[in-house]
Amino acid sequence: MAKESSLLPKMEVLIIIIFFIGIVIWAFDKCGDTKRSYSEQANSDTDVVEDLINRNVDAVELPPEDSLGDLLPPAATPSPARPASPAGTGYAPLYVTIDGLNLRDEPKLSGKVLTSLKLFEEVAFMGEVTDSTEQINLGRITPDEPWIKVRGRGHVGWVYGAGVEYYKKKLEGAY
Incomplete structure (x- = not known):
């Protein structure tokens, strides 16, 4: 019986370590998704600004x-x-x-x-x-x-x- 009781704390520690590793992996993946969405949003904002500038420049014809x-x-x-x-x-x-x-x-x-x-x-x-x-x-x-x-x-x-x-x-x- 002494062997069984010493095995139980080792299993608990192993489960806790696996749990924390899973959380760390999930957090890194979540941060990568957020970074990608910010990058995509920045690119679309740049496109919108360039479109507005081009539309503003082409507004009216100049005289010859x-x-x-x-x-x-x-x-x-x-x-x-x-x-x-x-x-x-x-x-x-x-x-x-x-x-x-x-x-x-x-x-x-x-x-x-x-x-x-x-x-x-x-x-x-x-x-x-x-x-x-x-x-x-x-x-x-x-x-x-x-x-x-x-x-x-x-x-x-x-x-x-x-x-x-x-x-x-x-x-x-x-x-």
Whole structure:
């Protein structure tokens, strides 16, 4: 009988060890499933964002390049960094984030002011951005942004990049 009683605690320990090993295996499998679902969700979110961006860029037709030549002064030809969309396919709407943002004929502070834009006013991104960035003091902030070519209020010109955004929101710290 002494042999039987010593065998019982060994069986209990063995069953407990097998139980814990089973829980550990199950937990690792469950973590792998969760990781896969997060990865799939991230991929689908990226696809949705890219689709929205592409849909936004192809929204409206641009006028032919010939009709823009009369609007631009000869000095307003800086080298563009990258076009937003293929020429003639459309434009992306941008919104003014600084009340009284100046639309200039050249991408620099000394450029002639063509008009002033109101807060949340929609302008058309013309597909050109300057190669370099510039730091401009806007009040409590000094962003380092490029100049962006836009069309607004019947003029085609340049605005400071911190002054426009894809969403209607006021730039905090600028006045």
